[in-house]
Amino acid sequence: MSAPTLEDVTAVVTDLATAAKQASRSLATLTTAQKNSVLEAAADAIDAAADTVLAANATDVERAEAAGTEASLVDRLRLTPERIAGITGGLRQVAALPDPVGQVTAGKTLPNGLDLRQVRVPLGVVGFVYEARPNVTVDGFGISFKAGNAVLLRGSSSAADSNAALVAILREVLTTHKVNADAVALLPSETRDSVTALIRARGLVDVVIPRGGAGLISAVVRDATVPTIETGTGNCHIYVHADADVDIATRIIMNAKTRRPSVCNTVETVLIDKAAADAALGPITTALQAQGVVIHSDEPGFEPATEDDWHREYLSLDIALKVVDGLDAAIDHIAEYGTGHTEAIVTGSLTAANEFTARVDAAAVMVNASTAFTDGEQFGFGAEIGISTQKLHARGPMGLTELTSTKWLVWGDGQVRPA
Amino acid sequence: MSAPTLEDVTAVVTDLATAAKQASRSLATLTTAQKNSVLEAAADAIDAAADTVLAANATDVERAEAAGTEASLVDRLRLTPERIAGITGGLRQVAALPDPVGQVTAGKTLPNGLDLRQVRVPLGVVGFVYEARPNVTVDGFGISFKAGNAVLLRGSSSAADSNAALVAILREVLTTHKVNADAVALLPSETRDSVTALIRARGLVDVVIPRGGAGLISAVVRDATVPTIETGTGNCHIYVHADADVDIATRIIMNAKTRRPSVCNTVETVLIDKAAADAALGPITTALQAQGVVIHSDEPGFEPATEDDWHREYLSLDIALKVVDGLDAAIDHIAEYGTGHTEAIVTGSLTAANEFTARVDAAAVMVNASTAFTDGEQFGFGAEIGISTQKLHARGPMGLTELTSTKWLVWGDGQVRPA
Numbered sequence: 001m002s003a004p005t006l007e008d009v010t011a012v013v014t015d016l017a018t019a020a021k022q023a024s025r026s027l028a029t030l031t032t033a034q035k036n037s038v039l040e041a042a043a044d045a046i047d048a049a050a051d052t053v054l055a056a057n058a059t060d061v062e063r064a065e066a067a068g069t070e071a072s073l074v075d076r077l078r079l080t081p082e083r084i085a086g087i088t089g090g091l092r093q094v095a096a097l098p099d100p101v102g103q104v105t106a107g108k109t110l111p112n113g114l115d116l117r118q119v120r121v122p123l124g125v126v127g128f129v130y131e132a133r134p135n136v137t138v139d140g141f142g143i144s145f146k147a148g149n150a151v152l153l154r155g156s157s158s159a160a161d162s163n164a165a166l167v168a169i170l171r172e173v174l175t176t177h178k179v180n181a182d183a184v185a186l187l188p189s190e191t192r193d194s195v196t197a198l199i200r201a202r203g204l205v206d207v208v209i210p211r212g213g214a215g216l217i218s219a220v221v222r223d224a225t226v227p228t229i230e231t232g233t234g235n236c237h238i239y240v241h242a243d244a245d246v247d248i249a250t251r252i253i254m255n256a257k258t259r260r261p262s263v264c265n266t267v268e269t270v271l272i273d274k275a276a277a278d279a280a281l282g283p284i285t286t287a288l289q290a291q292g293v294v295i296h297s298d299e300p301g302f303e304p305a306t307e308d309d310w311h312r313e314y315l316s317l318d319i320a321l322k323v324v325d326g327l328d329a330a331i332d333h334i335a336e337y338g339t340g341h342t343e344a345i346v347t348g349s350l351t352a353a354n355e356f357t358a359r360v361d362a363a364a365v366m367v368n369a370s371t372a373f374t375d376g377e378q379f380g381f382g383a384e385i386g387i388s389t390q391k392l393h394a395r396g397p398m399g400l401t402e403l404t405s406t407k408w409l410v411w412g413d414g415q416v417r418p419a
Numbered sequence: 420m421s422a423p424t425l426e427d428v429t430a431v432v433t434d435l436a437t438a439a440k441q442a443s444r445s446l447a448t449l450t451t452a453q454k455n456s457v458l459e460a461a462a463d464a465i466d467a468a469a470d471t472v473l474a475a476n477a478t479d480v481e482r483a484e485a486a487g488t489e490a491s492l493v494d495r496l497r498l499t500p501e502r503i504a505g506i507t508g509g510l511r512q513v514a515a516l517p518d519p520v521g522q523v524t525a526g527k528t529l530p531n532g533l534d535l536r537q538v539r540v541p542l543g544v545v546g547f548v549y550e551a552r553p554n555v556t557v558d559g560f561g562i563s564f565k566a567g568n569a570v571l572l573r574g575s576s577s578a579a580d581s582n583a584a585l586v587a588i589l590r591e592v593l594t595t596h597k598v599n600a601d602a603v604a605l606l607p608s609e610t611r612d613s614v615t616a617l618i619r620a621r622g623l624v625d626v627v628i629p630r631g632g633a634g635l636i637s638a639v640v641r642d643a644t645v646p647t648i649e650t651g652t653g654n655c656h657i658y659v660h661a662d663a664d665v666d667i668a669t670r671i672i673m674n675a676k677t678r679r680p681s682v683c684n685t686v687e688t689v690l691i692d693k694a695a696a697d698a699a700l701g702p703i704t705t706a707l708q709a710q711g712v713v714i715h716s717d718e719p720g721f722e723p724a725t726e727d728d729w730h731r732e733y734l735s736l737d738i739a740l741k742v743v744d745g746l747d748a749a750i751d752h753i754a755e756y757g758t759g760h761t762e763a764i765v766t767g768s769l770t771a772a773n774e775f776t777a778r779v780d781a782a783a784v785m786v787n788a789s790t791a792f793t794d795g796e797q798f799g800f801g802a803e804i805g806i807s808t809q810k811l812h813a814r815g816p817m818g819l820t821e822l823t824s825t826k827w828l829v830w831g832d833g834q835v836r837p838a
Contacts, residue, residue, distance in 0.1 A: 025754065029777050108799065114788055116798060123810050124780070202640070206810050221621070225640055227811040248833040255835035335444065357828050358448050361543070369533055369831030378836065379535060379827070380527065391542050391625050391824035392646040393812035405810035408798070409776050412788030414667040416674035417797065 006193045013197035017204035019182035020150040024124045027148045032099040039095035042173045043088035050084045056165035077132045087138045094142040097382045100401045101148045115411040120404045122148030127198045127208035132156035137163045141184045147403035150183045157189040199224035231386035234264035234341035235313045236371045239330040241347035242275035249346040250287050255370040258291050262315045265374040269320040271330045277323050297321040310337045331359050340389045342374040363396035425612045432616035436623035438601035439569040443543045446567045451518040458514035461592045462507035469503045475584035496551045506557045513561040516801045519820045520567045534830040539823045541567030546617045546627035551575035556582045560603045566822035569602045576608040618643035650805035653683035653760035654732045655790045658749040660766035661694035668765040669706050674789040677710050681734045684793040688739040690749045696742050716740040729756045759808045761793040782815035
């Protein structure tokens with residue numbers, strides 16, 4: 001059997017996207033109660049079929065282990081009864097969230113008597129491209145569906161069996177509830193051609209959200225003709241201002257680096273004000289090194305830093321450290337190297353805090369708090385589909401609302417516009 | 420002298436975009452009062468230099484006439500003392516509008532005491548690509564500047580002298596007010612290469628808004644690596660329901676077609692319900708033909724309609740007309756051929772009105788009102804930069820708010836995230 005060509009894959013993706021577009025039209029008018037019933041039923045169905053899902057997942061895990069996949073990636077891929085309970089708990093949590101669809105976001109009566117309302121509506125068809133984490137398959141469906149969208153899931157080929165098992169259950173639940181099952185579909189994952197086809201399905205797909213490494217994201221941005229939302233690249237900084245409390249600074253930096261080094265809100269560069277260096281440099285670097293963090297710095301006694309280190313998103317127990325000459329220098333450094341994710345200042349000075357928050361351009365700007373807080377659950381969204389680092393449409397943690405658009409409703413009784 | 424290459428043009432555009440990015444950082448922290456002073460001063464300066472602007476414009480107009488440009492296009496290009504007064508009046512109107520920057524759009528105190536606020540911030544650098552209308556040069560600057568953005572203007576080569584004269588005045592006013600003059604710049608317009616360079620200036624330009632024909636828009640969508648907002652393609656429909664008042668339907672259709680046929684909110688296709696056809700077809704078509712409108716239809720006695728007619732955005736005194744078999748058929752037709760701009764129903768039935776507004780997917784959906792109302796000024800925005808027909812970020816008429824993003828501010832006193 002020869003490998004499918006881009007044309008073959010495009011035909012498959014186009015068919016699935018066309019069906020999803022058709023399904024999305026009926027999703028837009030489901031009531032909140034109807035949507036919640038489906039989400040609850042999907043959770044029950046996955047719980048009931050846990051053994052089937054675990055068996056499918058075991059196949060994926062065996063294949064990954066046989067291929068010598070890194071243990072941390074196999075761990076992300078692996079499902080357990082507890083993790084399945086977590087996944088279905090997530091669906092029930094989404095069912096309990098307020099429905100953004102139908103919210104009136106603006107409105108008034110115009111002088112000519114026209115009644116104007118701006119209401120939230122689903123986007124239509126959402127595409128997700130994501131890594132080998134089967135939980136994202138169900139989360140992606142749950143959040144998209146609650147916001148009234150059909151979803152095209154392009155998971156990793158390493159999770160193909162798990163994803164297929166989960167999507168089969170979801171489609172069956174939809175059918176049982178007399179909802180068009182094409183509201184969720186799994187795209188082929190053998191090659192990146194299905195990503196290419198997805199991001200070029202203009203007119204059928206309303207937005208594609210890629211999750212993954214810089215390579216995937218830049219390929220998507222380059223080749224996409226459908227709108228996309230960039231997520232997740234975080235070269236986050238913590239700036240220790242001259243007036244910082246050293247204990248607070250140390251605690252925040254330790255939390256932001258060592259709590260979970262592999263996530264995007266991890267701090268990657270610490271900037272220490274020259275005026276704070278005498279007091280702060282010792283305690284901070286000692287604490288980091290005691291936890292096994294490798295420090296890359298121009299300061300003596302550390303791994304020498306190169307230009308590359310200021311750009312790096314290590315996602316590991318590494319950190320870059322620079323002594324900067326004041327607030328302006330810190331802000332300039334962040335403007336040059338930051339990725340617009342999360343930037344923090346530690347200071348006791350109100351002036352410095354105001355200056356920093358006003359001038360630093362990022363999805364989240366923090367004062368005396370750990371960068372680890374940039375997270376949909378922490379912000380109280382109840383669900384998160386990623387953290388947008390772009391400025392259009394959504395910025396920062398994205399919840400249900402970010403998967404909606406709006407439309408203007410204009411009701412009249414025969415008004416025409418004067419010449 | 421050989422023509423500049425794409426590389427040459429890209430170098431010029433990159434320099435201007437880099438300078439604009441730098442300028443945008445200082446614009447973000449200007450107060451509303453500072454911005455309004457600049458806008459008022461710019462209006463005064465253009466009024467004072469009206470003769471210079473008119474002289475530059477005369478050069479453009481002469482060149483266009485010598486090239487045999489269509490009279491309607493020359494008319495758009497032409498400035499008069501009255502039109503200059505309109506332009507400067509527009510700047511003063513923008514100065515009087517509320518400043519979106521700094522508005523708090525969400526906020527709360529989290530259980531751990533973190534103080535969370537989502538505030539509106541400028542997008543950064545906005546690019547406009549537009550037709551030969553010198554007023555857009557000033558409007559584009561005014562709206563972008565009020566929202567705290569630097570702006571890169573890529574006008575038409577036909578308006579090169581007018582645009583250069585206007586931008587020179589704007590830059591001088593900025594300098595006088597100690598604002599970085601690179602907050603506004605005119606891109607070269609000799610070739611489309613400057614558009615290509617602009618839409619690929621990733622990391623420097625935050626959004627590009629193309630105004631113009633379908634050719635420009637699809638080229639931008641295909642080649643852009645910076646986010647873009649599509650504007651303006653309107654294949655708008657009016658559906659005359661079985662329960663429509665024929666007089667109201669006729670009045671609305673006449674207004675929507677003949678008031679200004681060349682604009683995007685013009686109706687292009689009339690759908691008449693089979694049940695209304697006996698009563699409505701005669702009066703509506705008679706009224707249209709009396710005003711010189713050519714009707715393209717499968718019904719007898721008109722220009723025969725082809726598949727192409729259902730897709731056409733005529734922007735002229737032409738209209739497509741189809742008799743449809745009920746509400747579902749009307750909605751299906753609109754889903755297939757509409758461009759998501761403005762769709763209207765004429766009906767006395769509340770059920771039909773609800774059904775139509777819920778199921779039709781467009782930037783504006785109207786009941787018993789002319790499609791001509793889809794307009795920023797009519798909606799009360801005070802200023803408009805175009806009508807978005809996409810679903811991401813902005814949908815429908817775009818005002819100042821649509822030229823902003825948000826950022827999350829998180830203030831704490833040392834909070835770290837539990838493991």
